[in-house]
Amino acid sequence: MPDMMRAVVLDGPGAPDALKIRDVPRPVSKPGWVLIEVRAFGLNRSELHFRRGLGSFGSFPRIPGIEAAGVVVDAPGGEFTSGTQVAALMGGMGRTFDGGYAEYVSVPAxxxxxxxxxxxxxxxxxxxxxxxxxxxxxxVGVNAAPGSSLLIRGGTSSIGLALIVLAKRRGITVLATTRNANKTQALLDVGADHVIIDTGSIAEEVRTIFPDGVGGAVELVGAPTLRDTLRATAVHGTVCFTGMLSDEWTVPDFYPIEYIPSGVRLTAYTGEAEDLPQAVLQEFLDAVASGQVIVPIGKVYSLEGIVQAHQDMEDGSVTGKLVVTVGGRTDAPSAHSEEGNVNE
Structure with missing residues (x-):
C-alpha cells in the first residue's frame, strides 16, 4: 500500500466548501521532478477562479495550489539535495497536475x-x-525605472502590496488605489506615496498629482478599470495588465484606436518560475530577515482552515496575503546541517 498524505481535493467546481481534506497516496519520486514536503503555501485568486470552474485549462479531480514552500525530499535527477529549502510555483501546478494544497507535492524541476x-x-x-x-x-511588464512614477490599481491585494514594496526599493513614486478608505493606512504603512480612493474613475485625480500622467501602471482590478488606468498614464508610459480582482477578464467590443490613448503602451504579464531569478528571491528574503522589507501577510490558517481561507479570499475581508501552514509547522528553520537540511 502506498504511503498516504493529507491533501485538499477538489472534485469539481463549487463554493469554498467544495474543498475537501482527504487521505490520498503520496506522490512518488520520478526523474526530472522534485518531491517536496510542503511546510506552507500562499493562496492566490487564480485558485479561486479554478475552484469556480473559470479559466481555460485544468482538470478535476485535482489537488489545487499554484505554489508551495518547503524542503526537498527527493530529486532523482540530482537537481537538488535532500533537505534544501525550496519554493515551487506555476508550470501547471494545481491545474494540470496536483498542486501545493497538500503535505507533499511533486513538481517539475x-x-x-x-x-x-x-x-x-x-x-x-x-x-x-x-x-x-x-x-x-x-x-517585464512595465520596465519601471528608478525615479519614475507607478500607479498600482488594486493596491491592497497581496500583489499590490508587494509591488509597493518592490517599487519603493527602486526609488519609484507610488500611487496606490483602494475602494475602501479604511485601508488607506495599510497602503501608507508599506510605503505608498499617494493613496487614491477608487471610484472607478480616477484618471483625473491621478493627473492632479502628475499632470502629464504616471510613467507606468499595473492593472490588478481587471477589465472594468483598464480604460481609466490607460487614461491616467503618460504618453510613452506603459500599463501592464496583470490581475483580475473584479473577475472580469475581457474587454467587450475592443477597438484599440478608440480604447488606447495615443502613445500609451498596453502590455500584459503572466509569469512562470523562471521569471523569478534565485538571486531576486534570496535578496528579498534576506531583506525581510534584516527588517528592511515587510511581507504583507493578512492571515495564517491551518490546512483544516482551507474552506474559511477561500471564503475570506472570496469576500476580500482580509488585507494582505493569505497563507496556509501544513503539519503545524510555523517555526523558523534552523541553520544548515551537514546534509544541507535547514529544517530538521
Whole structure:
C-alpha cells in the first residue's frame, strides 16, 4: 500500500466548501521532478477562479495550489539535495497536475527555486508567487525605472502590496488605489506615496498629482478599470495588465484606436518560475530577515482552515496575503546541517 498524505481535493467546481481534506497516496519520486514536503503555501485568486470552474485549462479531480514552500525530499535527477529549502510555483501546478494544497507535492524541476532562510514558514510561504508576479509586472511588464512614477490599481491585494514594496526599493513614486478608505493606512504603512480612493474613475485625480500622467501602471482590478488606468498614464508610459480582482477578464467590443490613448503602451504579464531569478528571491528574503522589507501577510490558517481561507479570499475581508501552514509547522528553520537540511 502506498504511503498516504493529507491533501485538499477538489472534485469539481463549487463554493469554498467544495474543498475537501482527504487521505490520498503520496506522490512518488520520478526523474526530472522534485518531491517536496510542503511546510506552507500562499493562496492566490487564480485558485479561486479554478475552484469556480473559470479559466481555460485544468482538470478535476485535482489537488489545487499554484505554489508551495518547503524542503526537498527527493530529486532523482540530482537537481537538488535532500533537505534544501525550496519554493515551487506555476508550470501547471494545481491545474494540470496536483498542486501545493497538500503535505507533499511533486513538481517539475524547472518550477523549483532554492533558497536559504531562517524566516518562519508562514512568511516563506507568503512570498514566492506574490514576489514572482509583482517582480515580473514591475520589470517585464512595465520596465519601471528608478525615479519614475507607478500607479498600482488594486493596491491592497497581496500583489499590490508587494509591488509597493518592490517599487519603493527602486526609488519609484507610488500611487496606490483602494475602494475602501479604511485601508488607506495599510497602503501608507508599506510605503505608498499617494493613496487614491477608487471610484472607478480616477484618471483625473491621478493627473492632479502628475499632470502629464504616471510613467507606468499595473492593472490588478481587471477589465472594468483598464480604460481609466490607460487614461491616467503618460504618453510613452506603459500599463501592464496583470490581475483580475473584479473577475472580469475581457474587454467587450475592443477597438484599440478608440480604447488606447495615443502613445500609451498596453502590455500584459503572466509569469512562470523562471521569471523569478534565485538571486531576486534570496535578496528579498534576506531583506525581510534584516527588517528592511515587510511581507504583507493578512492571515495564517491551518490546512483544516482551507474552506474559511477561500471564503475570506472570496469576500476580500482580509488585507494582505493569505497563507496556509501544513503539519503545524510555523517555526523558523534552523541553520544548515551537514546534509544541507535547514529544517530538521
Amino acid at each position: 524547472a518550477s523549483v527555486i532554492p533558497f536559504a532562510s531562517t524566516l518562519d514558514w508562514p512568511t516563506l510561504g507568503a512570498v514566492p508567487e506574490m514576489l514572482q508576479t509583482a517582480y515580473g509586472s514591475l520589470t
